[in-house]
Amino acid sequence: MSMSQKLVDRLRQEFGDAILAAGSYRGDETVTVGRDRLLDVLAHLRDAENCEQLSDIAGVDYPQRAGRFEINYLLRSVSKGHRLRVKVDAAEDEPVPTATGLWRSADWHEREVYDLLGVPFAGHPDLRRILCHHEFEGHALRKDYPIEQGQECSRPENLFSDEDIARAARRATAMSTTPSGHQDEVHPSDLLTVNIGPSHPAMHGALRAEMLLDGETILDARTEIGYIHRCFEKEAEDHTWAQVMPYTDRLNYCSAMLNNSIYAAAVEKLLGVEVTPRCQAIRVVVSELSRIIDHLVCVCANLVDIGALTNYWYLYNIRESLYESLEKLCGSRLTTNYARIGGLSHDLYPEFAAEVRSKLNDLVAATDDVMKLIARNRIFLDRTVGVGAISQADALSFGFTGPCLRATGLAWDLRKAAPYSGYEKYDFEIPTGTVGDTHDRIMVRMAEMVQSRSIVLQALEKMPDGPVNLDDRAITLPPKRNVYQSIEGVMNQFKLVYEGIQVPAGEAYGFGEGANGELGFFAVADGTGHPYRLKVRPPCFPIFSAYTFLIEGRMIPDAIAILGSLNIIAGELDR
Amino acid sequence: MAVDLENPSNYLTTRVRQAVNWGRKYSLWPLPFGVACCAIEFMSTVSSYNDISRFGAELVRFSPRQSDLMIIAGTISYKQAPILKTIYAQMAEPRWVIAMGACASSGGFYNNYSTLQGADRVIPVDMYVAGCPPTPENLLYALTQIQERVEREGLVPAAVRHAGRVQV
Numbered sequence: 001m002s003m004s005q006k007l008v009d010r011l012r013q014e015f016g017d018a019i020l021a022a023g024s025y026r027g028d029e030t031v032t033v034g035r036d037r038l039l040d041v042l043a044h045l046r047d048a049e050n051c052e053q054l055s056d057i058a059g060v061d062y063p064q065r066a067g068r069f070e071i072n073y074l075l076r077s078v079s080k081g082h083r084l085r086v087k088v089d090a091a092e093d094e095p096v097p098t099a100t101g102l103w104r105s106a107d108w109h110e111r112e113v114y115d116l117l118g119v120p121f122a123g124h125p126d127l128r129r130i131l132c133h134h135e136f137e138g139h140a141l142r143k144d145y146p147i148e149q150g151q152e153c154s155r156p157e158n159l160f161s162d163e164d165i166a167r168a169a170r171r172a173t174a175m176s177t178t179p180s181g182h183q184d185e186v187h188p189s190d191l192l193t194v195n196i197g198p199s200h201p202a203m204h205g206a207l208r209a210e211m212l213l214d215g216e217t218i219l220d221a222r223t224e225i226g227y228i229h230r231c232f233e234k235e236a237e238d239h240t241w242a243q244v245m246p247y248t249d250r251l252n253y254c255s256a257m258l259n260n261s262i263y264a265a266a267v268e269k270l271l272g273v274e275v276t277p278r279c280q281a282i283r284v285v286v287s288e289l290s291r292i293i294d295h296l297v298c299v300c301a302n303l304v305d306i307g308a309l310t311n312y313w314y315l316y317n318i319r320e321s322l323y324e325s326l327e328k329l330c331g332s333r334l335t336t337n338y339a340r341i342g343g344l345s346h347d348l349y350p351e352f353a354a355e356v357r358s359k360l361n362d363l364v365a366a367t368d369d370v371m372k373l374i375a376r377n378r379i380f381l382d383r384t385v386g387v388g389a390i391s392q393a394d395a396l397s398f399g400f401t402g403p404c405l406r407a408t409g410l411a412w413d414l415r416k417a418a419p420y421s422g423y424e425k426y427d428f429e430i431p432t433g434t435v436g437d438t439h440d441r442i443m444v445r446m447a448e449m450v451q452s453r454s455i456v457l458q459a460l461e462k463m464p465d466g467p468v469n470l471d472d473r474a475i476t477l478p479p480k481r482n483v484y485q486s487i488e489g490v491m492n493q494f495k496l497v498y499e500g501i502q503v504p505a506g507e508a509y510g511f512g513e514g515a516n517g518e519l520g521f522f523a524v525a526d527g528t529g530h531p532y533r534l535k536v537r538p539p540c541f542p543i544f545s546a547y548t549f550l551i552e553g554r555m556i557p558d559a560i561a562i563l564g565s566l567n568i569i570a571g572e573l574d575r
Numbered sequence: 576m577a578v579d580l581e582n583p584s585n586y587l588t589t590r591v592r593q594a595v596n597w598g599r600k601y602s603l604w605p606l607p608f609g610v611a612c613c614a615i616e617f618m619s620t621v622s623s624y625n626d627i628s629r630f631g632a633e634l635v636r637f638s639p640r641q642s643d644l645m646i647i648a649g650t651i652s653y654k655q656a657p658i659l660k661t662i663y664a665q666m667a668e669p670r671w672v673i674a675m676g677a678c679a680s681s682g683g684f685y686n687n688y689s690t691l692q693g694a695d696r697v698i699p700v701d702m703y704v705a706g707c708p709p710t711p712e713n714l715l716y717a718l719t720q721i722q723e724r725v726e727r728e729g730l731v732p733a734a735v736r737h738a739g740r741v742q743v
Contacts, residue, residue: 132689133654140688147687153653198655199608199662201637206610206655227655228611231687246684253612297615316622323619333619334612334708571611 003082004029007049014048015041026269026508030072030085038088039097042073045084046102051075052396054099057109058522058535059117061143067091069119073099074509074522074537078396078412085509095122105399108545116141116233131226131574133157140234147234159210159222165191168212168220186214194556198227202305202560206570209547209559216555221548225574232575236534240500241267242341244534249335251538252572254297255290255515257326260339265420266510266521267341270503271475277464279343280422284459286338287421287512288452289326289356292363293319294515294567295403295445295452302442302564303374306383306557311370318366321359325352341501342476343469353460360453367449374442384439388550388562395436398549399542402517403444404566408436414513421512425462426455441565475501500529509537516540516567538572596729600722601631603671606642608662611649613676613708620711630718639665644721646714647700650678651691663698668732671725673717674700677707699737 008022008029018041021032033041045051055074062068067089075084090096098121099106110121111130118139121127129136133153138145165188172186192213197203206227212220232251236244248263249256261283268275275283300315323333328349330338338345374380390400392408405412411430415423431447433440469476473492482489503525511520517539524533543566550566551559579585605627607617620627627633636642639662651659663672674694677683680703682692694700701724704717728736 133652145688150653150688150690150692153657155657156654198610199637199658201607204609204614206649226652227658228650228652229654229689230611230650230652230685231689234687235685250612253615297618313623316618317624320619320622320624333710334615 002027002029003080004084007082007084010049011041011044014044025506026272028083028085028508030087032087032089035088035090035094035096038086039099039102041086042075042099042102045075045086049082050077050080051082051084052078053399053401054103054105054109055399055518056520056522056535056537057099057106057113058533059113059119059141060524060533060535061117061141063143065089067094069117071096071113071119072522074520078410078417081417083509090119092118093120095120097122098124100124103399104394104397104549105542105545108541112541115139118142129226131229133226140231147231147238156208157224159208159224160193160212160220162188164220165193165212168214172214172219190214191219196556196559198224202563204568204570206574207544207563207568209551211551211556211559213556218551218554218556218559221551221559223544223547225544225570227574228570229574230571232536233534236531238530240529241503241531242496242501244531245339245341246335246337249337250571251536251575252294252514252516252519252540252569253334254569255287255294256334256336257286257290257338258294258512258514259519260336261287261421262510262512262514262519263521264339264341265512266508266523267501267503269510270506270508270523270525271341271501272504273342273470273472273475275343275470276467277422278347278466279468281459281463282344282348282468283339283421284423284426285348285356285456285463286326286329286336288456288459289322291452291515292449292456293322295449298515298564298567299370299442299445302438302561302567303370303380305564306380306561308374308377308380311373314366314369314373318359318363321362322356325355325359328352328355340469340476342472343467347468353463356456356460360456363449363453367446371446381439383557383561384442384565385437386435387438387554387558388565389435389437390546390550391436394546394549398546400517400546401542402514402539403448404436404441404543405517406430407433407440407444409434414511414518418511423455426458428452428455438561438565445567502527502529503531511537514539516543516569516572519572536572536575538575540566540568540573544568544573592729593726596726599730600726603632603644603718603721603725604634604636604642605632605644605646606636606639606662606666607646607648608659609646609648610651610655611678613648613679616708616711616714617646617648617675620714625711625715627715627718630715630722632718639663640667642666643670644718645670645672646675647672647679647694648675648708650683650685651694651697652689653691654689656691656697659694660697668734669730670733671701671721672698672733673702673704673714673721675704675714675717676709677705680704683707699733701733701736 018037053076058072060070073086115129134157169188176184197208208224248259300312303311413430428451505527507524509522520537522535526532674680
């Protein structure tokens with residue numbers, strides 16, 4: 001009996017009839033509770049069962065049911081290692097109690113469910129749209145919303161109202177009290193509103209932050225996202241399982257191979273199949289190369305943002321040379337579309353291993369050069385040490401995963417905690433920081449590149465022989481010669497391409513360690529060739545929700561340095 | 576054939592217009608309106624391996640008031656459209672626009688409720704670059720195409736070149 005199953009048993013003992021149903025499918029445990037007991041169950045799970053993280057909230061629309069919406073709370077315990085999905089039903093316009101009092105990450109996750117499905121959350125402090133623009137009408141992920149029905153937006157939203165500014169001024173006045181009781185009155189007109197983005201180089205083109213300044217200090221800040229909301233989840237419902245693959249490339253476009261592999265693994269989990277050992281090893285190699293590329297971009301962009309341009313040239317050239325190998329492998333530099341459900345689009349080319357080994361040597365030289373430039377550089381240290389620090393407890397509550405969580409000193413990595421794709425066979429360490437500041441985040445990424453390099457070398461060394469695709473005609477395409485020479489082959493190809501892989505009805509959460517943290521796909525299959533619902537858990541969505549928390553009380557240059565170290569990739573953030 | 580710069584009897588005739596346009600052609604200052612995947616390939620185009628400065632366009636300006644070539648690198652959503660319009664309006668004439676990649680050109684494979692079906696729905700575009708994303712070589716080719724037009728046509732303002740096509 002797994003840890004998660006034991007957890008369900010304990011919940012049944014504790015709550016009895018309040019647990020309306022419990023189920024297990026493909027290794028995922030779920031419990032259904034009523035809306036009236038939802039918060040009790042969630043609070044118990046957090047406090048008594050160590051579920052420190054609310055990974056995601058995924059809403060699913062079933063228009064024919066009385067309780068139209070099913071809300072899934074994906075919980076995870078980092079200390080105990082168990083996972084659980086808590087379900088609750090809600091009819092249209094029926095409010096669900098907010099979980100914002102339990103986990104800070106619930107804030108944005110609930111806003112997203114409200115925006116895309118129209119489920120109201122009672123007691124939510126700031127229930128506004130988050131991905132669609134403020135003039136949007138209706139709820140896009142409802143099954144009755146037509147995918148092509150665009151709505152124009154006339155102007156950007158104002159993030160601070162006069163009332164907000166007045167409140168901030170009162171707070172600044174209160175804060176200015178000296179021990180002797182003297183107070184400097186701050187008038188609302190003393191405060192300056194500064195808008196940064198979305199068209200600003202440090203905001204990566206698609207993020208917007210409005211900051212309220214008292215002198216140079218950021219009193220209050222608000223962010224707006226959704227500028228490249230490209231409807232990944234709606235598009236997925238409109239395509240077959242296999243056709244979703246190129247869309248996953250464009251989630252985190254700095255490490256498309258990771259998205260490909262983790263999405264393919266999520267669908268394979270639903271299908272109940274395991275790919276061949278060679279396919280697993282190749283996925284590890286390309287995933288780790290992607291992780292290196294992603295970290296290179298993050299670190300070099302972060303350093304450019306704080307004025308250290310030289311490092312950009314050193315790091316970017318390595319990336320360029322790794323791209324050459326990826327382009328040779330799959331025909332494209334960024335958008336690789338390399339994994340397939342049940343395998344890969346094709347095997348490695350013969351010189352791949354030798355080429356990658358030599359390029360990884362160049363990587364060591366480049367990272368060494370950069371470390372020489374920054375490790376004891378006074379300006380770099382002044383800009384990063386102690387800037388944007390976050391405690392472990394806050395980071396967990398905000399839903400941090402990946403390098404940003406490891407920077408706080410917690411050695412949590414899904415490749416070790418829940419090994420997949422054969423990661424247990426490789427020898428590597430989990431680099432951690434100490435205080436979770438900008439410096440730690442950069443250094444964790446630098447150290448992770450070394451570990452990823454080691455994994456790639458080990459995987460190339462131990463690369464098993466054999467096929468890369470499953471020999472299952474219900475999942476992978478038949479060999480071309482069968483398609484050209486037999487009617488069975490033609491029909492096989494035709495049905496797989498036009499109707500899609502028939503995934504048996506059920507739901508599962510597939511996840512892996514993306515470059516930014518836990519990348520998850522919560523997939524609901526209804527037995528057809530299309531996903532009924534595909535919810536992405538992008539690692540940087542919860543991380544960016546903590547941005548305002550990290551920058552309050554600091555100055556704008558710090559805000560820029562902090563943002564770079566969080567590695568927010570808009571494609572993944574807005575989907 | 577080497578050019579003898581020292582010989583006082585060597586001279587060259589040209590039209591002022593041609594000489595000025597020739598200089599102008601290598602002085603385009605790009606404004607990257609980078610919003611998505613294409614922006615990463617724009618970074619590659621600027622970095623030392625592809626080196627956009629070989630074409631005199633390395634002076635990347637993030638202020639629209641200082642730039643004359645907007646490169647729309649990425650998907651334009653309905654939410655982004657008013658921002659794009661404002662930034663374009665802030666650029667001084669003469670100005671050119673490259674729509675880099677499938678999304679900026681036509682919406683790409685995002686035919687949905689949030690994606691504008693091509694940046695030319697809101698601002699006039701001079702050059703469309705195919706690819707998802709286009710390679711740095713593709714982008715450099717588009718740049719040289721704009722340069723040829725600058726050399727041939729001179730400083731015709733966008734308002735004249737695109738008269739009657741798109742309302743801004």
